[in-house]
Amino acid sequence: MTDSPTYVGQPLDRIDGRLKVTGSARYAAEFRAPNLSFATLVAASIARGRVRSLVTTFAERAPGVLAVITAANMPRMPRPSVPPAGDSSPLLDREIRYSGQIIAVVVAETHEQAQYAAELVHAEYDMLAPSANMERELARGFEPNTGNAPPSSKRGDVQSGLAAASTRVDAVYRTPTYHHNPMEPHATVAIWNGEDLLAYDATQGVSNTAQNLAEQFGLAPENVRVVDPFVGGGFGCKGQSWPHTPLAALAARVVNRPVRLELPRRQMFFTVGHRPETRQAETLGSDASGKLAAIRHQAFNHTSELDDFLEPTGNTPSMLYSCANVEVTQHLVRLNLGSPTYQRAPGESTGNFAHETAMDELAVRLRLDPLELRLRNYAQSDEKTGHPWSSKSLRECYAAAAQSFGWSQRSAAPRSMRDGRWLVGYGMATAAYPANFRPAGAKAQMYSDGSVRVLCGTQDLGTGTYTILAQVAADTVGVPISKVRVEIADTRFPDAPTSGGSCSATSAGSAVLMACRALRGRVLAMALADEGSPLFNLKASDIETRDGVASARQAPARRMSYVEIFGRYGKRVVEQEAFAEPGRERGGGGGAPQGTEQAAKGGSGQYSMYAFGAHFCEVRVDADLGTVRVARWNAAFALGKVLNAKTLRNQLQGGIVWGIGMALEEKSLLDERYARYVNSNLSEYHVPVNADIPEIAIELIPEKDEFVSPLGAKGAGEIGITGSPAAIGNAIYHATGRRLRELPITLDQLLV
Ligand code: MOS
Numbered sequence: 001m002t003d004s005p006t007y008v009g010q011p012l013d014r015i016d017g018r019l020k021v022t023g024s025a026r027y028a029a030e031f032r033a034p035n036l037s038f039a040t041l042v043a044a045s046i047a048r049g050r051v052r053s054l055v056t057t058f059a060e061r062a063p064g065v066l067a068v069i070t071a072a073n074m075p076r077m078p079r080p081s082v083p084p085a086g087d088s089s090p091l092l093d094r095e096i097r098y099s100g101q102i103i104a105v106v107v108a109e110t111h112e113q114a115q116y117a118a119e120l121v122h123a124e125y126d127m128l129a130p131s132a133n134m135e136r137e138l139a140r141g142f143e144p145n146t147g148n149a150p151p152s153s154k155r156g157d158v159q160s161g162l163a164a165a166s167t168r169v170d171a172v173y174r175t176p177t178y179h180h181n182p183m184e185p186h187a188t189v190a191i192w193n194g195e196d197l198l199a200y201d202a203t204q205g206v207s208n209t210a211q212n213l214a215e216q217f218g219l220a221p222e223n224v225r226v227v228d229p230f231v232g233g234g235f236g237c238k239g240q241s242w243p244h245t246p247l248a249a250l251a252a253r254v255v256n257r258p259v260r261l262e263l264p265r266r267q268m269f270f271t272v273g274h275r276p277e278t279r280q281a282e283t284l285g286s287d288a289s290g291k292l293a294a295i296r297h298q299a300f301n302h303t304s305e306l307d308d309f310l311e312p313t314g315n316t317p318s319m320l321y322s323c324a325n326v327e328v329t330q331h332l333v334r335l336n337l338g339s340p341t342y343q344r345a346p347g348e349s350t351g352n353f354a355h356e357t358a359m360d361e362l363a364v365r366l367r368l369d370p371l372e373l374r375l376r377n378y379a380q381s382d383e384k385t386g387h388p389w390s391s392k393s394l395r396e397c398y399a400a401a402a403q404s405f406g407w408s409q410r411s412a413a414p415r416s417m418r419d420g421r422w423l424v425g426y427g428m429a430t431a432a433y434p435a436n437f438r439p440a441g442a443k444a445q446m447y448s449d450g451s452v453r454v455l456c457g458t459q460d461l462g463t464g465t466y467t468i469l470a471q472v473a474a475d476t477v478g479v480p481i482s483k484v485r486v487e488i489a490d491t492r493f494p495d496a497p498t499s500g501g502s503c504s505a506t507s508a509g510s511a512v513l514m515a516c517r518a519l520r521g522r523v524l525a526m527a528l529a530d531e532g533s534p535l536f537n538l539k540a541s542d543i544e545t546r547d548g549v550a551s552a553r554q555a556p557a558r559r560m561s562y563v564e565i566f567g568r569y570g571k572r573v574v575e576q577e578a579f580a581e582p583g584r585e586r587g588g589g590g591g592a593p594q595g596t597e598q599a600a601k602g603g604s605g606q607y608s609m610y611a612f613g614a615h616f617c618e619v620r621v622d623a624d625l626g627t628v629r630v631a632r633w634n635a636a637f638a639l640g641k642v643l644n645a646k647t648l649r650n651q652l653q654g655g656i657v658w659g660i661g662m663a664l665e666e667k668s669l670l671d672e673r674y675a676r677y678v679n680s681n682l683s684e685y686h687v688p689v690n691a692d693i694p695e696i697a698i699e700l701i702p703e704k705d706e707f708v709s710p711l712g713a714k715g716a717g718e719i720g721i722t723g724s725p726a727a728i729g730n731a732i733y734h735a736t737g738r739r740l741r742e743l744p745i746t747l748d749q750l751l752v
Helices: 017-021 057-061 111-120 134-139 158-164 206-217 244-255 265-269 315-319 348-366 370-376 394-405 465-477 504-528 562-568 597-601 645-664 724-736 747-751
Strands: 037-043 049-055 065-070 102-108 122-127 153-155 167-175 187-193 196-201 224-227 259-262 278-286 292-303 326-334 422-434 440-447 452-456 484-488 543-546 549-552 559-561 573-580 610-622 628-638 696-700
Touching (some): 037 244, 057 065, 057 111, 065 111, 065 244, 134 278, 134 292, 134 326, 158 292, 187 244, 196 244, 206 224, 206 244, 244 259, 292 315, 292 348, 315 326, 315 348, 348 370, 348 422, 348 645, 348 724, 394 610, 394 696, 440 504, 440 562, 465 484, 465 504, 504 562, 504 573, 549 562, 559 562, 610 645, 610 724, 628 645, 628 724, 645 696, 645 724
Parallel strands (some): 037 259, 196 224, 292 326, 452 484, 628 696
Antiparallel strands (some): 049 122, 065 102, 153 326, 167 278, 187 196, 187 259, 278 292, 440 452, 440 573, 610 628
16 A cells, blocks of 8 residues: 555445445345245244154145255254354254254245245144243352353452452443344355355355355365355354354255245344343452552353353453453353354453443542543553553543543532433443454456456455455555455455454455555566566566556656556456465464564564543433433544544444443343243334434544554454443433443333
8 A cells, every 4th residue: 555545544435335225235135046945944932842743744735835844854964073153963953952943944935935834833842941040040050161262360369459449349230131133134045056055145254154064064165155245234143153054055955946044033033142141240449549459350141052152241351451450250151042142342342331330430439530540540551461552542532532522521420410301411431342353365356457356255244344445455556446346255255254353354454455465566567577668677666556557756757557567468367365364463373564573572462452442421311201312422442544434433333323222222031931032023122213323423543553464454343332331321320320230221220
């Protein structure tokens, strides 16, 4: 990329926007195939026990039915080395471990016929009472389980830290089960051609889905192709494979025709994950000045009988502030529910709610401004790992957002600000999320008309991946963005990571940057080596490329367009592939940037890499009715290089809207007798609507981070939700004097 980019950083509209608003963008369920048939899943209505009998004859005789597949007649499948999460192996089982578990698949000529026949499958069960209450199970004892993330962290001595503390907060915070509810339901179109399987699958990771399918069907990786050019939202529930995907492929094999399987909204609540309930006990101790002396965080979350999903709430309390004595422990509680999974900032958003609420409580005890308390405990390095930050501009975020919001106007006492019947409250919280970067590949091609094509196996969840990759490519090669075509989310393209952990922009972006740099170098090399060219004998670094023209920096009259270069050397296409991977500064094998002190030091993981931000919000609580309105929001984030100011702000605003939903509206309600979610639809599972959302002002703080990735950008998909629920709860406390520690905060709690 040039020093003065034309496109990178600009608030460009999404290049795929027109396709989306005209309905031309095709989502997984919209792909057609000749002779397509339709599958519907039959789900268990009990949560624990065994299918005693499954009567399929009525369904089999229903109009249009091609097959009814059950555990009894299912073809044998190889056992995958790593079973997909939430799955039982074999795929259809008589043992029932959660309500909604798939017990049969009906395939028919039409979607409606499949749905109708599915209603005719009759199951009888031997039912056992399910475990569905985390507190009750906790009372019986818990498993000290490790799950999928480091569960514990310890430094110093919390006991003596607390003994020395003059001020203490000791409280329990709870977050409920949440469901993701992307607009696009999970869907798979499976097409077999001999031993080759093609799947259009709604997924955050085409490579991961393909790998799972290959293992489940015992196929070589090259026999499986997964494609998903547009994703209608993921938020984590499409971050791993769930049983419906292999079942669609299995059904296609059984009926020997292509099969489409799309989950209805209700099934989106049972077999594709959710954010687990958490119970977080947190103890803080500080000296009289507010300096933290001890942090203890003990957390529980539920998981299923099939998986060990851990919601890592303990990470935030262990790294967000400076504190010598920290102890984090996390445990799982097994319930008869489908497996939980990643949901937008898994662990960071929930853990932040507990920790940043506890910090607010500490500020109240100390009679200290909540922002001042944070500044007094500012972490100069990551004390969890002992590493310096690759970059941290949190002070600047606090200052900018506090100023824009007017934090200095806050009167400290709770219930001291009022506007007629509205109690007014100001709240703030810190946002933080790891700046992830994972290995990614990309291919860049240039054609004789000077156009550029970029191929990368990454995904666009609706976030703007197409657009930022085009911006990076256009600037790096030096062509107008209209000359760049981006193709993604196909396992035929170079591998890129699952779009999770906010890693896609920086991972796929770095791969595209490197592929385009290499492509530019290769094309220019032809002219630089040619005596007859105006660019002869110049170095690639002496050349500026812009608008499809390469010119000598010092002598702009020496110039050649890409079209002229291709014409002169008779080339039709030149291509380069590149692979971006974390360097040693991250603990990867790729080596630190050459010539840096860190490269000389060697060793693994020399920096701790996080994105940071700050939220300030105003809430208004109706003094009589307890209704909460979020009235104003100012946030500031520092995210390294800004690739597209518009899509970036959009991501952050989306995260904050999620935070508002998490704080005030969303909750999956369980009927514990049957371990079944009862509000499994979009009318009873409340999510924010436009009327719930104020103007959300986002400031982007300039930040340079040379270690985070070759591109220098930090991801933004998840940081927005971190901190926003706590900021709201803290503002509600300020408005009302009521400290509510269980989400969502609803008016019934405020009326009591
Ligand atoms: Mo995100 S919850 O890491 O897909």
